[in-house]
Amino acid sequence: MNTRDRLCTDQPLVATTGPADPKRRDVLRWSLGLSAGLVLPPLAGCDSGDGNSAAATPDTLPEASRIYAQNGLIDIELVGAYGNRNVQFAASAQNTYPGTSRARSAYLRSYNSGILAPTLCLNAGDTLRILLKNRLPGNDAKYSSLSYLNYQNSTNLHFHGMHVDPKEIRPGVYGDYMVDSPDAGVKPGADRQHEITLPTNHSNGIYWYHPHLHGSTTTQVLNGMFGAILVSTPRNDFDLSKDIRERVIFVHRLNLTKEGHSDNLYEYEDDNNSAFVLNGAYQPTIVMRPGEIQNWHFLNSDVFYPFSPVLDDHTLWYYARDGNVFARQYRPINADTVAKIDGRFWPGSVMYPGNRDSMLVQASKTPGTYYLRAAKAPSSTDPEIVARIVVEGSPVEMDLPSPNRLPLYNNYQPITDAELAQNGGKTRAVILAILDKDNPLLVQPIPAGEEWFVPEKDNSGLTNFVFSTGNEGTKLAPFQSALAATQTVALNAVEEWTLYNMNGYPHPFHIHINDCYVIKVNGEDIEPYWCDTIPLAPNGTQNKPTSITFRSRFTDFTGKFVWHCHALDHEDMGMMELVEVLA
Incomplete structure (x- = not known):
């Protein structure tokens, strides 16, 4: 899609139920400077304890480590830097599996040396402290005639969707501070201390963090500088069973030059985007047991394209948007409903950049291979297969939680x-x-x-x-x-x-x-x-x-x-x- 098409100017949670049992898992220290918080590795495939759940097919969806607040606090360092990354690059959206792709060596910005940045797990009322360290190289002051675009390696940090203080809360300590001028962000080699305290009535659900310096946001998010935040509440707004596996899934497109770079806004506008990747992986495999229920949080971290998930021969039970739970109802997403987005349905289940959709999926009781697709939506490319879902192993009996367990109001009551x-x-x-x-x-x-x-x-x-x-x-x-x-x-x-x-x-x-x-x-x-x-x-x-x-x-x-x-x-x-x- 060329730039004019992309501009379109000419066309009329629920959060986790708590950390996994540390007796069963090794507790890791995150390499970027954990000073408070419990770090756990990504969850492996669920096991019922009967010894019969082993799957023959590997699950290849990457998942981030999780940091859990301890004594009401997460206190970490977050380092932004360039790193080498091997990626499977598909130059176009393909509604086939496997799609045509090729291995590419990419040199991109990230928070964690090319690995997924951690998911931060907080309770309402907790405090999150992040020392942001900018270790990107110096800015190129001459790439654009517009001076404000010449700070592609300066940065800052936004807590997307969170109801927290936007100010400098005390000298040298910042909340969700987003009013930097481009030349006054966190410059290469500099640090900034952030601290946010969630109100005790903060909504539960899925949020995320990413850079937000005017003029440099596109390339830094496009490169992969983002991570998730999961918020739980003492109200147990939608308290899911610990047997329901929770997955956080970032959805976005890569954009690379022939050299494997994506260094500035002009390169993004003039190069082609890839197909969608999930947590950085092209067409990964997700393994589920027959009858198993999983809780998926999709986050659209793309910088332009919408994402509308639909799973062959399944219904996705959509229950929250942007961390806000629907009032005692699921909204079914399947081949029949996914196209219903106009008028009172707008935008249906379509996620535009920045949106988060939370949904439950119950695997078919019929073993086999099913495909998760990105359905057609306004300003999207053609439908494409984004993941393979393999249903195999011993069946499990799981009941979909009643929608009556969803809260009537998730913190925010209607404005009459x-x-x-x-x-x-x-x-x-x-x-x-x-x-x-x-x-x-x-x-x-x-x-x-x-x-x-x-x-x-x-x-x-x-x-x-x-x-x-x-x-x-x-x-x-x-x-x-x-x-x-x-x-x-x-x-x-x-x-x-x-x-x-x-x-x-x-x-x-x-x-x-x-x-x-x-x-x-x-x-x-x-x-x-x-x-x-x-x-x-x-x-x-x-x-x-x-x-x-x-x-x-x-x-x-x-x-x-x-x-x-x-x-x-x-x-x-x-x-x-x-x-x-x-x-």
Whole structure:
């Protein structure tokens, strides 16, 4: 898919139930500097104790080690650096197994020397301390004509989806601090101390951490700088049996030059993406016993493409989105339902970049081979096989937990018309649009000295596009402009925002710190749901934009944070705004 296609400007948890028994497993120290927290290796295949569960087929899905809070604390070092990695690279999406791929040697950024970064397991009320160490090489100050893009090896750290303090909480110690200018992030060779304390009423479920420095986010996430966070709560919102194996599965595409690099934004835009990989592996094998139930948390860590899972001859029992459990119901995902995404179904089970979907899967009682596929979705490539599921071994009798065990409300209760009115009833209309630099929706002429678009001399697929936002009735601008909008909100305010999309691509809107209660698509009521990343309704135009409407409570924390499009090249080019919550 070329850059113009990718821009689409011309087209109308539940968390773990606790650590595994350390008597049965060796406890490891994570190599990047554990100072507090219990580290366990990835789980092996489940064993019922009857000695008959051994599978002939190896399970090849890589899984990260887990670090569990001890005495309410995880305290680790996280080192970002380049490393060599051997990957199977498939240059296109293929709906066949095995797909055609070839071994490639890649030299990429990561948090853990090319190995999956650890999954951090916390309880509501726990504290997470991370000393971020940037050991990437110096920045190339001349690769782009836009100065803010010349910090591809500076970085910072975002705790995606978490309701935590966004400020510098005390001198030299930062919460979910995302308001660095590109030249003021954590520079190569520098360190930054982060500390977040989860509120005692924090929602349980799946979250993740990744870099978020404006201008460098795309390439660092694309390379693999990310890891998962699992949050449990004392309320036991959805307390699954320890016999149900839990898997955390990152889904994304690789992007490599002929030399096996992916060093900057221009390389990403001008090179082809691979097929999807799961936890870095191309078409891995997942082994299950007949009748076995597993709990899968999918995280879409891709920088552009949606992912919509469907498993041949099975139903996936979808129960939570972005860590928010559906109220006492499963939403079935199978060949019949996976395409139902329009109107009140939007976005169905489709995960856009930044989304997390949690689901239970029960293996067929019929041994055999089944395929997990990425189904067709707006702005996706053709359907493709992303994994092989092998059902073999001795059968097990497991009952799917009743959806009545799901909580009626997972921390966040619905925001009613009455609550909105009682808190001022403020509404906002916000526009997201990729526009040509000469578009009259932008200030004309563009202010001298401001970096709104990539000039033609840079020979990039991004040339002359402005990635803009703004309030309805105002001129639009990119984040790096002095004219960019800031959404100023009062602490404890309840507001309703309508987001308008002027492009074919369903820009995934992600807001930090406070979740969204989505109530309308294109002005029509839907069955509301909570999330932190909302794909906007697709196929908008300047004359007829599409829309999503949500409500939010801006509680607990003051300070500055951001919302942005989680198609990360769009964010890096300016589709982002500041939000400031004032007491």
